[in-house]
Amino acid sequence: MNSLTSKQSTWNWQNTQEILCPICGFDRYISIYSRLDYLDIVSCQSCSFRFVQPQPTHEELLRFYQEGYFSGNHDFHQDTNYFESREKAIESEQVTGWQFIKQHTDVFNKRFLDLGCADGALLVLARQYGARKVAGVEFSSDAADYGRLHYGLEILESSADKLLFSDQSFDIITAFDLIEHVQNPSQLFDEVSRVLCSGGIFLGGCPDMECFDDWGAEWIGVQRNMEHLSYFDSKTLSRLANKSGLKVILFEYQGFPLNNKQYKNYQALKPLSLVSKLLQPDVWSYNVLQKLRVQLKRPKHFHELMFVLQKVEL
Numbered sequence: 534m535n536s537l538t539s540k541q542s543t544w545n546w547q548n549t550q551e552i553l554c555p556i557c558g559f560d561r562y563i564s565i566y567s568r569l570d571y572l573d574i575v576s577c578q579s580c581s582f583r584f585v586q587p588q589p590t591h592e593e594l595l596r597f598y599q600e601g602y603f604s605g606n607h608d609f610h611q612d613t614n615y616f617e618s619r620e621k622a623i624e625s626e627q628v629t630g631w632q633f634i635k636q637h638t639d640v641f642n643k644r645f646l647d648l649g650c651a652d653g654a655l656l657v658l659a660r661q662y663g664a665r666k667v668a669g670v671e672f673s674s675d676a677a678d679y680g681r682l683h684y685g686l687e688i689l690e691s692s693a694d695k696l697l698f699s700d701q702s703f704d705i706i707t708a709f710d711l712i713e714h715v716q717n718p719s720q721l722f723d724e725v726s727r728v729l730c731s732g733g734i735f736l737g738g739c740p741d742m743e744c745f746d747d748w749g750a751e752w753i754g755v756q757r758n759m760e761h762l763s764y765f766d767s768k769t770l771s772r773l774a775n776k777s778g779l780k781v782i783l784f785e786y787q788g789f790p791l792n793n794k795q796y797k798n799y800q801a802l803k804p805l806s807l808v809s810k811l812l813q814p815d816v817w818s819y820n821v822l823q824k825l826r827v828q829l830k831r832p833k834h835f836h837e838l839m840f841v842l843q844k845v846e847l
């Protein structure tokens with residue numbers, strides 16, 4: 534067992550609760566996978582949405598995020614100084630989601646809101662690129678404090694499914710690696726739709742559960758991140774978007790659907806030195822092949838499902 538999985542299996546949820554399907558409210562589901570934290574991933578028998586059942590309570594999640602989510606106690610940022618690495622990412626414009634945002638919209642003179650903004654690195658970049666107003670929402674007070682203090686940003690501490698902003702107050706809303714974390718995705722999408730102006734854009738990305746259909750329990754997406762509560766694919770995500778008055782502009786598939794062993798090696802490969810390539814040719818060649826597949830525009834079952842949605846014009 535590698536350090537990732539052994540660390541995760543020691544995380545015990547003390548309070549969980551049974552829920553109805555977060556998208557359609559149906560009460561029957563079938564279990565498709567049992568996670569390392571002993572919670573199940575189930576599929577709704579009415580709408581096929583896949584989610585965790587039972588779910589950790591709000592207080593439990595708060596405890597999880599407050600206990601070192603961004604300072605490395607949980608696997609997500611293990612052994613890295615999160616805030617330091619983000620500062621470097623801002624300089625090189627490599628903050629998660631930024632290139633995708635630049636590719637699909639222009640932030641100049643726009644009102645820009647990032648959900649799950651952590652220290653607000655995306656907000657810093659949006660401000661540099663001329664956004665008229667930038668604001669963020671973050672569940673973890675450590676990260677929010679850092680962003681306010683170091684970058685002078687407006688960051689509200691709350692969960693993203695209750696937005697404390699007035700109707701139609703933003704032109705662009707982003708959520709990278711966020712929608713799979715929230716307890717009430719249906720409410721989140723309603724809130725995004727409410728806060729977006731007519732014709733406004735909602736961009737983001739989340740793990741693509743279609744990888745599970747191919748890889749099953751091998752897929753790293755179900756092996757780690759026990760804080761993930763929802764497992765989206767393009768079908769369930771479009772259904773959710775449409776229900777909230779958002780239409781799908783595009784889906785894009787990014788990354789590589791690594792299994793557990795490849796992931797471990799992939800982590801070890803960073804940065805990709807010549808020596809590492811020579812030592813682990815299987816992982817390196819796998820990545821090269823995946824990149825070729827992207828070039829050939831035959832994307833299928835990538836790790837990340839990226840989306841651009843637009844609020845239907847009123």
Ligand SMILES: [Zn+2]
Nearest residue numbers: 554557577580
């Ligand atoms: Zn359902």
